[in-house]
Amino acid sequence: MELVSLDDIQAAAERIAPVTVRTPLVPMGEIWVKPESLQRVGSFKIRGAYNAAVALAGPGGVVTHSSGNHGQALAYAARRLGVPCVVVVPEGTPRVKAEAIRGHGAELVVVPPEHRISGAEKVAAERGMTMVPPYDHPFVIAGQGTIGLEIVAELPDVEVVLVPVSGGGLASGIASAVKALAPAARVIGVEPELAADARESLRAGHVVPWEPSRSFRTIADGLRANLSELTFAHLRARLDDIVTVSEDEILAAMRHLAQTARLIAEPSGATATAAYLAGRAPSGRTVAVLSGGNVDPEVFRSALG
Template identity: 65%
Template sequence: MELITVDDVRAAAERVRGVVVRTPLLPCPWDEGELWLKPESLQPTGAFKLRGAYNALAALRPEKGVVTHSSGNHGQALAYAARAFGVPCVVVSPRVAPAVKVDAMRRLGAEVLLVDSDERMESAQAVAEERGLTLIPPFDHREVIAGQGTIGLEIAEDLPEADVVLVPVGGGGLASGVATALKALRPGTRVLGVEPALAADAAESLEKGELIRWPAEMSYRTIADGVRTNLSERTFAHLRAHLGGVVTVTEEEIRAAMLTLARSARIVAEPSGAVALAAYLAGKTPPGRTVAVVSGGNVDPRLLSEVLAIS
């Protein structure tokens, strides 16, 4: 399988310029100057997914519209991009997706179809065939991966001396893109993926050297709804080639990271957005100057209230 290159990421950066927020690197003085946060929660749709979704539409220019399957963040991003290009957007979402994300997709103009968790991919493909729409999956797509990789370009420019970059892993599109960019531009920087122990298919896949898929009933145990998805053959190939490894975090560590982000960094993060910092705070990552990507902030208000109530 042909992997994307840093040139693909650079092309994506040109396409998304002026639409995607170039998020800053925020130093964390409460951590003795060794930690920076990359707050993708500042994107217009509240998560990094806008980078890949907009790049895909800008590259493909679908005339009849687009369809995808998503628990929320990619769906919001694709709806936002589709609205900018003036085309329809359909999102097939699992019934258990957070209501805050489903409502946001609809506000952005998407038609949302709710299905059982294990039917989302097949349902999206069926809609694409029936309506003649272009399917843009949340991670298993070259242009989507290249768009997410623009985060790596920005980190390389803003903190070239970074030793470690921590990236959440769900379907693997974000980690694939960031690792591709940084390995090319800053080969001395180690990119590590982070995922919940309750949805650790990427860690198992890389350990065994083959793609391992976890059933939904296993991965849906984690509160980190944005990273419950398995890798694809495409993202697995990218991670094998470029990623420095995967570490896992517990549910308690994810909640603790959300609390730290809110109290110390004044950043609202959804569980998936907090997993990278969770690994750092738990002492599971190598020492050195570290960037933790806060991938999104679209958190259910009730869950956020529970987390903030932790003493």
């Protein structure tokens, strides 16, 4: 299986430059936080969604399945490109994310969690729309990898990069970029204990999917997807390790980011910081990727305690 290259990621950086923010590295104690919450759609997803939409979208428009953030990003990209967009989301998607998808002009389709992929595939077939998956595509992975380019450019001697893992597109892209530019740096994936399918998969040597009834227990709604064969291949080749964090540790990290770095993180976005605060990361000059800030107000209030 062919993996995404540094050239692919550098090409993506040029393609997405008109719509993305080059997010800074924000000092927080002894580490730096990469706040992708500052993107126009509130998460890193704009990078991969726009890169793929520009390359793939036809006049019939685009469709995807999403836990929320990718759907927002693709809806934003489709509106800029002037094509229709349909986003299929699972029941239980936070209202703040669903409303944002509609706000960008996309049609929202809500289905049971186990039907999100098949539901999107059905829409694509019936309406002649182009599928832009949230992680399972080289263009999406390359777009997410632009975060790695920026980390190494700003901190060339980075030693540890902590990255949330869900379907694996973000970790695949960042690991691909960082390993190409700073081979000695360690890229560590972070998952909730209640959605640790990627860690189980890497230890088993093959993709081990978790049923929604199992992974939907975590508060980190953006980290409930399973790896694909494509992302598994990237992580097996380029990720150094994967660690897990508890629900309480995720909430504590959200609180710490707000109080210490003045950064708002959704639960999924706080997992990398949670791994550092819980002492599960290697020592060294560390960057924690804050992947998104589209948090339900009630959840944020509960995190602040």
